[in-house]
Amino acid sequence: MKEIILGLLQDKKYNQLKDVLNYVAPQDLAGFIQDEEHTDLEPYMLVLFRLLSKETAAEVFVELDTEHQEELIKSYTDAELRGILDEMYLDDTVDIVEEMPASVVKRILKVADPAMRQQINDMLKYSKDSVGSIMTVEYVSLKKTMTVAEAFDRIRSNGVDKETIYTCYVLDGGRRPEGIVTAREMLLADPSTPISELMNENVISVRTDQDREEAVNIFRKYGFLALPVLDSEGRMVGIVTMDDAMNVLEAENTEDIEKMAAITPSEKPYLHTGVFSTWLQRIPWLFLLMISGTFTGMIISSFEEKLSVLVCLTAFIPMLMDTGGNSGSQSSVSVIRGLALGDVTFKDFFRVLWKEIRVALLCGVSLAAVAFVKVIVIDGLLMKTTGVDWQVALVVAVSLCVTVIVAKTVGCTLPLLAKKLGFDPAIMASPFITTIVDALALLAYFFFATSILSARFI
Amino acid sequence: MKEIILGLLQDKKYNQLKDVLNYVAPQDLAGFIQDEEHTDLEPYMLVLFRLLSKETAAEVFVELDTEHQEELIKSYTDAELRGILDEMYLDDTVDIVEEMPASVVKRILKVADPAMRQQINDMLKYSKDSVGSIMTVEYVSLKKTMTVAEAFDRIRSNGVDKETIYTCYVLDGGRRPEGIVTAREMLLADPSTPISELMNENVISVRTDQDREEAVNIFRKYGFLALPVLDSEGRMVGIVTMDDAMNVLEAENTEDIEKMAAITPSEKPYLHTGVFSTWLQRIPWLFLLMISGTFTGMIISSFEEKLSVLVCLTAFIPMLMDTGGNSGSQSSVSVIRGLALGDVTFKDFFRVLWKEIRVALLCGVSLAAVAFVKVIVIDGLLMKTTGVDWQVALVVAVSLCVTVIVAKTVGCTLPLLAKKLGFDPAIMASPFITTIVDALALLAYFFFATSILSARFI
Numbered sequence: 001m002k003e004i005i006l007g008l009l010q011d012k013k014y015n016q017l018k019d020v021l022n023y024v025a026p027q028d029l030a031g032f033i034q035d036e037e038h039t040d041l042e043p044y045m046l047v048l049f050r051l052l053s054k055e056t057a058a059e060v061f062v063e064l065d066t067e068h069q070e071e072l073i074k075s076y077t078d079a080e081l082r083g084i085l086d087e088m089y090l091d092d093t094v095d096i097v098e099e100m101p102a103s104v105v106k107r108i109l110k111v112a113d114p115a116m117r118q119q120i121n122d123m124l125k126y127s128k129d130s131v132g133s134i135m136t137v138e139y140v141s142l143k144k145t146m147t148v149a150e151a152f153d154r155i156r157s158n159g160v161d162k163e164t165i166y167t168c169y170v171l172d173g174g175r176r177p178e179g180i181v182t183a184r185e186m187l188l189a190d191p192s193t194p195i196s197e198l199m200n201e202n203v204i205s206v207r208t209d210q211d212r213e214e215a216v217n218i219f220r221k222y223g224f225l226a227l228p229v230l231d232s233e234g235r236m237v238g239i240v241t242m243d244d245a246m247n248v249l250e251a252e253n254t255e256d257i258e259k260m261a262a263i264t265p266s267e268k269p270y271l272h273t274g275v276f277s278t279w280l281q282r283i284p285w286l287f288l289l290m291i292s293g294t295f296t297g298m299i300i301s302s303f304e305e306k307l308s309v310l311v312c313l314t315a316f317i318p319m320l321m322d323t324g325g326n327s328g329s330q331s332s333v334s335v336i337r338g339l340a341l342g343d344v345t346f347k348d349f350f351r352v353l354w355k356e357i358r359v360a361l362l363c364g365v366s367l368a369a370v371a372f373v374k375v376i377v378i379d380g381l382l383m384k385t386t387g388v389d390w391q392v393a394l395v396v397a398v399s400l401c402v403t404v405i406v407a408k409t410v411g412c413t414l415p416l417l418a419k420k421l422g423f424d425p426a427i428m429a430s431p432f433i434t435t436i437v438d439a440l441a442l443l444a445y446f447f448f449a450t451s452i453l454s455a456r457f458i
Numbered sequence: 459m460k461e462i463i464l465g466l467l468q469d470k471k472y473n474q475l476k477d478v479l480n481y482v483a484p485q486d487l488a489g490f491i492q493d494e495e496h497t498d499l500e501p502y503m504l505v506l507f508r509l510l511s512k513e514t515a516a517e518v519f520v521e522l523d524t525e526h527q528e529e530l531i532k533s534y535t536d537a538e539l540r541g542i543l544d545e546m547y548l549d550d551t552v553d554i555v556e557e558m559p560a561s562v563v564k565r566i567l568k569v570a571d572p573a574m575r576q577q578i579n580d581m582l583k584y585s586k587d588s589v590g591s592i593m594t595v596e597y598v599s600l601k602k603t604m605t606v607a608e609a610f611d612r613i614r615s616n617g618v619d620k621e622t623i624y625t626c627y628v629l630d631g632g633r634r635p636e637g638i639v640t641a642r643e644m645l646l647a648d649p650s651t652p653i654s655e656l657m658n659e660n661v662i663s664v665r666t667d668q669d670r671e672e673a674v675n676i677f678r679k680y681g682f683l684a685l686p687v688l689d690s691e692g693r694m695v696g697i698v699t700m701d702d703a704m705n706v707l708e709a710e711n712t713e714d715i716e717k718m719a720a721i722t723p724s725e726k727p728y729l730h731t732g733v734f735s736t737w738l739q740r741i742p743w744l745f746l747l748m749i750s751g752t753f754t755g756m757i758i759s760s761f762e763e764k765l766s767v768l769v770c771l772t773a774f775i776p777m778l779m780d781t782g783g784n785s786g787s788q789s790s791v792s793v794i795r796g797l798a799l800g801d802v803t804f805k806d807f808f809r810v811l812w813k814e815i816r817v818a819l820l821c822g823v824s825l826a827a828v829a830f831v832k833v834i835v836i837d838g839l840l841m842k843t844t845g846v847d848w849q850v851a852l853v854v855a856v857s858l859c860v861t862v863i864v865a866k867t868v869g870c871t872l873p874l875l876a877k878k879l880g881f882d883p884a885i886m887a888s889p890f891i892t893t894i895v896d897a898l899a900l901l902a903y904f905f906f907a908t909s910i911l912s913a914r915f916i
Contacts, residue, residue, distance in 0.1 A: 202482065250799065271813075285788075286788075294832070315756075318758065319748060322754075327744060329888065337712055358733045434784075
């Protein structure tokens with residue numbers, strides 16, 4: 001497909017190209033232009049956009065990345081820019097304004113008509129994670145005294161500009177929602193039916209200042225196509241549509257996953273983040289965790305004398321620490337995900353704890369049994385490591401069992417406590433848990449070593 | 459709200475209750491019945507369901523968990539069960555059939571009419587992760603010779619049973635899709651317009667046997683409300699709707715997160731998984747990783763003699779291993795997420811590698827500098843640990859820098875290779891990377907110790 005477009009462009013067969021462009025989805029066209037492996041279409045971007053209808057141009061424009069958008073805005077005339085801004089939904093315009101450098105923003109605001117300028121400025125005031133920042137101000141409002149036929153007339157005369165016409169909102173004189181009616185209900189009803197008979201009065205809504213994640217949870221629960229957004233006085237100011245909610249969902253998931261891996265979240269895709277920014281996202285956590293790893297070192301130092309007597313004990317430290325870290329992160333990640341999905345809340349604290357303790361016992365005992373046999377057979381009999389006997393195997397096995405139990409207890413407790421204290425539970429994942437569990441695992445190990453092997457340390 | 463429902467039930471004010479139930483969303487009603495803290499509504503479940511309209515009853519039923527569904531099916535008469543099955547969408551029925559014990563499935567299939575029985579059996583054949591398993595067979599099909607008015611007549615007479623009427627499919631005589639037309643386009647057009655003029659001939663579709671994740675990626679890219687599903691001969695057999703896609707998205711995200719934490723994914727929410735099942739999800743990975751930790755132990759064993767000469771070296775092992783593990787998991791998780799979102803593909807191998815190496819250099823050098831100063835000042839001057847001097851600090855710093863570079867290289871490479879070889883990149887996260895990086899970190903450490911401190915080991 002891309003080859004056809006390129007060929008027609010090079011041969012300047014613009015009329016044929018216009019026909020061909022009807023068969024390309026806007027998202028795909030944007031993809032062709034941005035293709036990083038073959039940038040052959042890039043020089044023709046402006047020509048291509050001038051061939052598109054205003055509506056399609058706006059759709060393709062929204063799909064472009066920031067760099068290409070900026071380039072296009074700069075090469076556009078004021079009239080062209082105004083044309084494309086008129087076709088775009090306001091939430092998309094605001095997203096673009098937020099990404100552009102000041103000079104480009106100035107030009108957008110200059111070209112926009114005063115009403116649009118005002119709306120853009122209003123939307124920019126909402127904080128980044130709020131419902132306000134993802135809402136669309138274009139929606140269909142009806143009056144409850146209308147009939148279905150009148151409602152359809154209104155949709156026909158107003159609906160072209162609205163992001164969705166499938167969910168319509170019945171508002172009173174003060175723009176407060178009285179009910180919701182879907183295009184489906186109206187299509188299936190007799191045209192003379194009054195809207196008041198069809199509408200569902202149980203209006204589930206969100207406020208502009210709520211966290212956008214709460215809006216996503218409502219979509220997940222109820223499966224709506226759109227959700228009304230009210231201001232602090234209960235007046236309807238916009239809607240959030242399901243595809244916006246899906247984008248937020250993906251962004252929040254990425255954020256959680258990054259936090260779990262000790263990365264400061266960024267909004268940009270991986271390959272579009274610079275080396276320095278990536279370093280900034282990662283280094284503070286590595287520093288923090290390295291410094292806290294000092295305590296683990298101190299525990300080993302304090303045991304140094306005994307380790308020098310029975311050096312074989314050192315060989316089991318990595319296995320103990322890793323198994324502890326893995327066990328802990330299994331529990332913490334399960335709980336973090338449960339919290340994110342709403343399956344687990346702080347109220348379940350003791351249910352979670354009781355479950356994890358039982359799982360930990362099962363895991364701890366089975367791992368300890370395998371480790372006991374492994375140390376005796378592999379390290380003792382096969383590799384004949386100096387000093388390894390059944391007592392050392394016992395120390396390793398018991399420490400392992402205790403470590404797993406401690407790791408899972410800490411792992412399930414910390415995310416719940418973080419949530420309760422208003423922190424993001426996702427930061428209580430592997431790296432944090434590992435650091436804490438390492439220290440506890442070593443303490444347990446050296447405690448059992450001292451007790452069980454006391455005779456050898458004279 | 460729940461208190462009102464309970465009060466009216468206890469006072470047997472069923473007529474008033476019917477009115478009240480109109481104001482409750484089906485998802486909320488299901489939530490009230492399943493409330494695990496206050497199970498006071500549970501005994502009234504059957505009474506409550508008998509008060510609901512068949513349609514609402516079906517909606518609430520779908521939202522219940524498996525245990526409550528089973529209980530209700532068992533207490534329902536055949537006629538009641540048939541009534542509710544008739545109202546449900548086929549994909550939901552199939553989901554329920556898949557969860558129920560054999561005796562209940564038998565009863566459902568007995569009660570269903572022959573056509574539905576056939577459809578259920580057809581759907582059950584699709585593999586769990588395929589598009590077929592999440593599709594709905596109910597959709598609106600139109601002919602391109604129809605006018606908008608005729609299309610609306612068809613929707614009115616057939617649309618009540620369809621999960622979505624907003625996206626309609628124009629099929630030819632062989633049920634192959636020729637175009638797509640939305641309710642929006644039809645509503646905004648003149649009633650006499652022929653469908654062939656409105657329809658978009660660029661039909662993007664999926665096949666029943668494709669991975670459901672691919673369907674989700676199409677939703678994410680194009681923002682459709684529904685996606686047509688074709689069989690192997692290109693005939694349309696169903697649709698996937700956006701809310702189903704959103705559920706799959708969440709399930710796939712959970713699966714990825716679980717795999718990254720070395721947990722075998724399960725379909726059940728955390729608190730509904732038994733202790734034994736949770737153990738089964740976790741223990742194989744812990745065993746595997748514990749056994750592979752043996753190699754790390756072997757590396758330490760082979761260095762035991764030298765460690766006994768300079769025991770202070772042992773204290774830095776946990777810090778080295780943890781920093782390596784954290785650095786590696788940052789890179790692997792970034793790449794795994796990039797792959798899942800489609801931001802990164804195998805083609806980007808060298809771009810990713812080049813980026814990670816530069817980030818690793820920045821991270822490695824900054825961490826090494828801090829570690830060097832820390833070892834000299836804290837371990838050497840403040841804690842006066844035996845044997846610690848600037849040479850030991852140098853060994854730690856250089857090893858740390860090399861470890862971070864190796865960790866990030868391995869971390870970004872393995873998920874890409876896994877993807878290329880057809881494995882799930884998500885398993886190449888922290889636990890695996892940590893185990894590999896631990897071994898490499900120790901090898902580097904002991905290599906630099908032997909080289910730089912050679913004089914002390916005589």
